[in-house]
Amino acid sequence: MNKLFALTLLIVLMIAAAPAAASDYVQTPRPDGFRGLAWGTPLSEIVDLVPVQEPGFKNTYFRRDEAKTxxxxxxxxxxxxxxxxxxxRVGIAFKGRVNQFFLKDMLMQRYGAGRGIGFRYGWMWPDFSIELNYDNDKDTGSLYYTFEGAQK
Structure with missing residues (x-):
């Protein structure tokens, strides 16, 4: 009888947890790309990117005329x-708490309340994530858009 009760309780808990797990995802559509570049665009189709020359940045590029806002x-x-x-993936580097506030506010207006863990704050979709980080000691932060779905 105890095993049947434990199994029933486990099933009830799993059913109750399912809507909570689904609500971890943002309900608004995820970004399809960044500044005119769709996720999955082949590098050969983008003419204005320049490779980063610093060690450790293989397959990383930038635009010389990138807007600084x-x-x-x-x-x-x-x-x-x-x-x-x-x-x-796209990564944005910034300096200062004011800019972190502006970025977080913009993202919250677009995608609703995200989730915070320590110095990290983010939004998740089944195949995409946005992560906002800030380092108080260095007074700098980063914002990452990461497509995790199947590439075409």
Whole structure:
């Protein structure tokens, strides 16, 4: 009898947890790309990207004429990351708490409340994530858009 009760309780808990797990995902549509570049775009189709020359940045590119703002935030740089020759991630570097506030506010207006863990804050979809980080000691932060779905 105890095993049957334990099994029934486990099933009830799993059913109750299912809607909570589904609600971890953002309900609005995810971004289809970044600044005119769709996720999965082959590197060979993008003419204005330049490879980052620093060690450790293989398959990482930037635009020489990249806008240094994103929404109301002033940013330092934007990096475009490729896997199997296709765009899958964009990273934005910024300095200062004010810019972190502007970025978080813009993202919350677009995608609703995200989730915070320590110094990280983010939004998740089944095949995509946005992660906002900030380092108080260095007074710098990063924002990553990462496509995790199947590449075309």
């Amino acid at each position: 994103f929404g109301k935030a002033e940013i330092m740089s934007v990096a475009y990351y490729f896997h199997a020759d296709k765009l899958y």
